[in-house]
Amino acid sequence: MILKTENLSHKYTSTWAIRDINIEIADPGIIGLLGSNGAGKSTTMNIICGTLNQTEGNVYVNDIDLRKHPLEAKKQIGFLPQIAPLYTDLTIDEYLVYCAELRLMEKNKIKAAVEEVKERCGIAHFASRLIKNLSGGYRQRVGIAQSIIHKPKLVVMDEPTNGLDPNQMIEARKLIREIAEEHTVLFSSHVLSEVNLLCREVIMIEGGRIVFSDSMDAFNNYAQSSAVLMRMDHPPAVAELLKVAGVTGVDFVSDKQARIHFEGSEEEVTDRLVAASVAGGWRLKEINPDKGVLDDVFKQLSQTAGQ
Numbered sequence: 456m457i458l459k460t461e462n463l464s465h466k467y468t469s470t471w472a473i474r475d476i477n478i479e480i481a482d483p484g485i486i487g488l489l490g491s492n493g494a495g496k497s498t499t500m501n502i503i504c505g506t507l508n509q510t511e512g513n514v515y516v517n518d519i520d521l522r523k524h525p526l527e528a529k530k531q532i533g534f535l536p537q538i539a540p541l542y543t544d545l546t547i548d549e550y551l552v553y554c555a556e557l558r559l560m561e562k563n564k565i566k567a568a569v570e571e572v573k574e575r576c577g578i579a580h581f582a583s584r585l586i587k588n589l590s591g592g593y594r595q596r597v598g599i600a601q602s603i604i605h606k607p608k609l610v611v612m613d614e615p616t617n618g619l620d621p622n623q624m625i626e627a628r629k630l631i632r633e634i635a636e637e638h639t640v641l642f643s644s645h646v647l648s649e650v651n652l653l654c655r656e657v658i659m660i661e662g663g664r665i666v667f668s669d670s671m672d673a674f675n676n677y678a679q680s681s682a683v684l685m686r687m688d689h690p691p692a693v694a695e696l697l698k699v700a701g702v703t704g705v706d707f708v709s710d711k712q713a714r715i716h717f718e719g720s721e722e723e724v725t726d727r728l729v730a731a732s733v734a735g736g737w738r739l740k741e742i743n744p745d746k747g748v749l750d751d752v753f754k755q756l757s758q759t760a761g762q
């Protein structure tokens with residue numbers, strides 16, 4: 456098992472920030488830890504990486520108990536915290552050597568490891584530049600480089616694409632995918648689409664508890680909302696739309712676009728709406744499933760979790 460947490464729970468004050476977090480990762484790939492702000496992602500990651508001591512529960516990395524054998528377990532973990540721990544007055548080379556030493560790498564292996572990781576992360580051409588003179592995207596690459604320099608089994612990244620511009624995000628995602636070819640990556644995000652793009656599996660956490668843990672495909676099936684968005688040139692009155700079998704509610708998001716809530720099969724209701732549009736001359740321009748926004752999915756999932 457690459458990572459196993461058992462009933463991981465943590466209190467900063469009198470209330471539980473996370474409670475009974477059980478994670479099992481047996482296979483390589485990218486696993487997303489998805490949750491809104493304050494859900495408990497950073498707390499979970501900090502504990503897994505040994506930078507925060509849990510109140511209760513256990514962490515095993517590569518079957519090594521992190522509490523009992525912290526040095527051994529930490530050799531198997533790379534960590535990119537939410538704020539990358541960069542020393543901006545060092546050059547990339549100096550910083551990476553320093554990180555390799557912190558990771559207790561053997562002296563004679565450090566030079567080659569630094570070279571390799573610079574190549575891998577696309578920062579070799581800036582090797583002697585001070586980190587403070589790098590753009591946000593390159594700083595993030597340096598942060599990623601330090602997390603894999605000692606070739607850990609598990610790389611943990613806390614919101615690694617947060618604060619990057621769209622191009623930098625694309626580059627960072629590409630790099631994360633490449634890293635996942637050799638390492639298992641656990642990365643957190645509060646953006647559903649980001650997790651969707653990158654991950655094989657998703658663990659969703661809300662209010663400090665896991666509310667969903669399964670494959671991305673299973674999540675998407677679950678998150679499929681029971682509403683469609685319909686754009687028409689000549690939309691009818693709400694009452695007309697409500698006559699279509701299965702339609703349970705209608706709200707207009709603009710004068711030409713309506714959100715149609717329904718019960719039952721999306722395909723059948725969509726077919727009926729299309730037929731009604733043709734018959735009624737509504738001049739349908741577009742009809743699409745309305746994917747639930749993250750908050751709605753959270754709500755659904757937390758209700759399920761409470762049942």
Ligand SMILES: Nc1ncnc2c1ncn2[C@@H]1O[C@H](COP(=O)(O)OP(=O)(O)OP(=O)(O)O)[C@@H](O)[C@H]1O
Pocket residue numbers: 467468472490491492493494495496497498499645
């Ligand atoms: N040092 C701390 N002292 C007290 N409470 C804290 C501390 N750090 C986090 N918390 C609380 O613990 C809960 C979980 O926070 P955590 O930072 O783990 O969430 P998160 O999902 O990572 O959110 P974000 O994306 O905003 O970082 C929140 O209610 C937060 O206010």
